[in-house]
Amino acid sequence: MTAKPGPYRNGSDQLSVADRRRIADFVTRETGIQLPESKHQLVEVRLRKRQRALGLPSIKHYVNYALDNSAQNNERGHLFDALTTNKTQFYREANHFTLLRQYVEQGMQSVDDVITHSDGYGDSELAVWSAGCSTGQEAYTLAFELMELQQGNSDFHFSIAASDISSRCLEHAARATYKHQEAEQIPLALRKKYLLRSKGGEVDRVRMAPEVTRHVRFFNFNLLRGNYSAWTAHYDVIFCRNVMIYFSHEDRAKIVAKLASCLKPGGLLFVGHSESIVDVGKSLSRLQPAVYRKRQ
DSSP states (O other): OOOOOOOOOOOOOOOOHHHHHHHHHHHHHHHOOOOOGGGHHHHHHHHHHHHHHHTOSSHHHHHHHHHOTTOOOOHHHHHHHHHSOOOOOTTTTTHHHHHHHHHHHHOSEEETTEEEOSOOOTTSEEEEEEETOTTSHHHHHHHHHHHHHHHTOTTOEEEEEEEESOHHHHHHHHHTEEEHHHHTTSOHHHHHHHEEEOSTTOTTEEEEOHHHHTTEEEEEOOTTTSOOGGGTTOEEEEEOOSOGGGSOHHHHHHHHHHHHHHEEEEEEEEOOTTOOOSOOTTTEEEEETTEEEEOO
């Protein structure tokens, strides 16, 4: 029987081993994200917040409510939001953005770890995908870098697609508003150029200028179960960094293969420095640590 929201009664109930496994199996099946036993306490704390928000009498009631196939409660989206980790920052692993600039400026041919090519992009548009964008810092960092390159080349155009499975993170990203402390990771010259003071009396916050946000489109996407077919050979660059660590080896290989199918020949795939891709198949070659190139 499906639990219905009601008054929250403070009790001593705990998340049972069976219910933790139900949650872990469901999340892994639907998203590929692993929730090992070592994360038991984290899972319980985050589910408890949702239980209290809904006013359910126990954490078991919440598990039943969230996983009931017949329930039209949209709670599964909140469940994924609660259990996904969203650590990110502006200019995280900054050397990747240096390589990106080299790629855009000089083309696709690698020589001694520096990308060189005599042709530019001309009138074509550089298509970039930030896959697993969290609250948007990576996508906006990409926008800063590409806008700077655009300053010296009016024929250069680009677009950035940014996706995440968390609706909560996407809403945050679309608001484009961040704490001053977060923005300190952005070079001062770029802060002065592309950030504005937040409206509404939020003196400790800044927001992205409209000329930045217009380059970025956010959308919800499940990397494991999503349909990639519309983007076959569509992107020049894909950033999917510090996301693979949450997947099993098998699911990681599936996702890498799908991302590779979305790259144009010569395009680049960036992953996190702490991540390793062993099975890159025949479509990708390793350019340098955490950077792979689609074979021509």
